Structures are given as C-alpha cells and as structure tokens.
Amino acid sequence: MSAFRLLLPVLRVALIGSWIILTAGCATIAPRNVLPQASAAQIELEGFHNIRFWGDAPARDIQAIMTAGAPRAEMRSPSGAERQSPLSNLLAISGGAEDGAFGAGLLVGWGDAGTRPVFDLVTGVSSGALIAPFAFLGREYDGQLREIFTKYGRQDVFTYNVPGLLEGSALVDDAPLARLIERYVDDAFMQEIARERIKGRILLIGTTNLDTQRPVMWDMGRIAMSQNPDAKSLFRKILLASATLPGVFPPVRIRVRVGGQSYDELHVDGGVTRQVFMAPSIFSFASHDQKSARPAGKPRLFVIRNGKIDPEWQPVNENVLSITQRSISTLIKNQGIGDLYRIYSVTRRDGIDFNLASIPADFRETSGEPFDQKYMVALFDRGYDLASHNYSWVKAPPGMELVTQAHNAQN
Secondary structure, three states: OHHHHHHHHHHHHHHHOHHHHHHHOOOOOOOOOOOOHHHOOOOOOOOOOOOEEEOOOOHHHHHHHHHOOOOHHHHEOOOOOEOOOOOOEEEEEOOOHHHHHHHHHHHHHHHHOOOOOOOOEEEEEOHHHHHHHHHHHOHHHHHHHHHHHHOOOHHHOOEEOHHHOOOOOEOEEOHHHHHHHHHHOOHHHHHHHHHHHHOOOEEEEEEEEOOOOEEEEEEHHHHHHOOOOOHHHHHHHHHHHHOOOEEOEOOEEEEEEEOOEEEEEEEEEHHHOOOOOOOHHHHHHHHEOOOOOOEOOOOEEEEEEOOOOOOOOOOOOOOHHHHHHHHHHHHHHHHHHHHHHHHHHHHHHHOOEEEEEEOOOOOOOOOOOOOOHHHHHHHHHHHHHHHHOOOOOEOOOOOOHHHHHHHHHHO
C-alpha cells in the first residue's frame, strides 16, 4: 500500500523536531468512552437502520442486513414498481494514497471512451473510498473526480503535527482533507447518492474498527436516504475514516449508543483489514435474480488496484526507518494480492467475469513528497491514456493466469 510511503518523511520530520516535543509538550486527546467488549458486536447506530455490517460476517448475515428492514422506497423504482433486479456490473476500488490518481484517471478515460458501464454496485476503501462515490454517480461527476486527484497536493490533504508524536493520536493533521471532503459532499451530492440507492444501486465504503480488529462495510446510499439530520456528517466521517492511515492520520470517532449510554468507536483506514473488497454474499446478488431466482446474464466485476502488483526492485538503506518502511510496504502489497485471490476464487465459483487493472510496471515517475501533485497528474494521465485506448483488463490475479487459461480451454 503506497500510503505507507507517508511514514518515512513524516518520521524524519518528527525526529528533526523532537526537541520541540520535549520543550513544548504534546497535543492532548479528549477522553474516549470505549464501547465495552460485551457490546462490541453492536452494529446498529442510533437514528439509522441497516446502514452497515461486519465485512467478515458470515454470508447469510450480510445478506440478511442488505435485504431486510430497508425503507420501502429502496425496493421501488421511480414508477413505484418493485425493483430487485440482479447486479450486472460491479466495481471494487482499492486503496493506495496518491496512487489513487491511477484509478481516477482510468475511470475518467474509460468514460470518455464511451464504454464504461453504469455500475450496479461500487465498493471503495482508503483512497478508493474517495473515488467510489464519484464512480457510483457516473460520468457527470468525472470532472470532480479529475479535480480531486490532479488539482490538490500534500498541503490540501494534511499538515505535519510533530508535537503529537509521543502522546498525540497521529503524526499529521488531516483537517485539510476533512475540508476537502466537505467541499464535495454537500446536500446536492447526498441527494444524488440517495436517488441512485432508491433505484437499487449500492455504494459500500470500508473502514476498520480498531477496537474489534474487524472490517466494517457502510451502505452509503442508505445513509444518504435517511432522514437523520446527522446523515451528511456521518457520510463525511466514513470517507475520512476510510482514508485514515493509522498512526499517521488521526483516527475517526463514530458515536454509538447502547443501553442509553453513548460510546465512541475508533475507525481507521479500511485497508488495514481489506485492501480491496467484495463481500461473498454480494456476489449472490450478482449471479441470480433475487425476485425470480432465475440465473441472470453473466455479471462482470472490475477491480482497480491502485498500485503495482509486480515485485519492484529498490535498494534499501540499512537503517531502521528504511527497513521498516520497505518491510511494511512489502507486507501490504502481498496482503492486497491475497485479497485479489480471495475475490477471484469467489468469482470463479459464482460464474462472474473477473477483470483487473493495476499501475503498469513500466510507470517510472516518482513522487518528491506524499501526495506530490506532479506525480499524481502523471499517474492520472497514464490511467486516462490506458482506458481511453481500449484498455486490456487482466483476467486473473498474478500467478493464476495459467489456471484461468486451462479452465477456459476445458469449457
């Protein structure tokens, strides 16, 4: 996960400024009322209904939450007819910090090529969470998607927070990112998300609950549809939390009430538990018509991995920071590949067409700092160029190509 490239420059700044910590003190953190372990499985939020589920829950539990207890309007088309048609086109967008510019460029170029479908289901995590709502809303929002990943740089995402190194919750202040999210997620944006959810389309964003060590999937359309006055604030918080690299960015508190008592959950980057996700039970929506139980046309899943999948050679300095950063980035890269294997195995089982895009190995631009605007523009342009010229999607994760070819030959 390229987000861990943030760690080294931030730690360098922190070490250089450590004398400030010793002489000036550290930022304080407001006390948190932690949800007791006995209530940790709490999934409902007061004032909302069926807006989230555990990403590692059994398939039957996820499906029950996705289908039960929804507002009746959700199950109707604008004409009032019942609508539970199968999901034909699915999109899953991974994290990647500034590498999210690749996915953004790919989607915009794909739209300009005139071949990008309307997605029935979109999932996003980390920087993919910032892309997903715009991909969900369609080509009309491609201009905003381009703007987010080409117009802004590091100072528009975070500022350094050296005094918070020892006792604070993060090394940087993500207030600029929070303001950026607020700029785009306004009342009109929420209404558009709600309108598409009423049509039966689904937008899921993933976060990680730190106390429970579990992934949480949020149905953003149901949040937007709710009449709760806190809906917009919660929507923004979830996007911020999903993009929150723990220890670098401050975690996001989500308020819950159990037994009349208020507690604070702690949510961070969804990529901590899932680099890219598509819950197995969701595939059952795609592979069968839920109303008639008749097989639907073969669905298609498109996975955008905002990073390079192939191993990358890089000389590593023999010091703690370099070794740690390289080890973590290697660990996260392979975690992401594992997520692709998991998704691919389910698509094979359920007869879903698998399509994968990732940053090509020959992309050699480097970033001078986290969220380097010049780097992101170059990466956006590369993604755009690939997709606008009939991009060739990969049909299997690395190492599985021969298995896929053999399977296709048998059929």
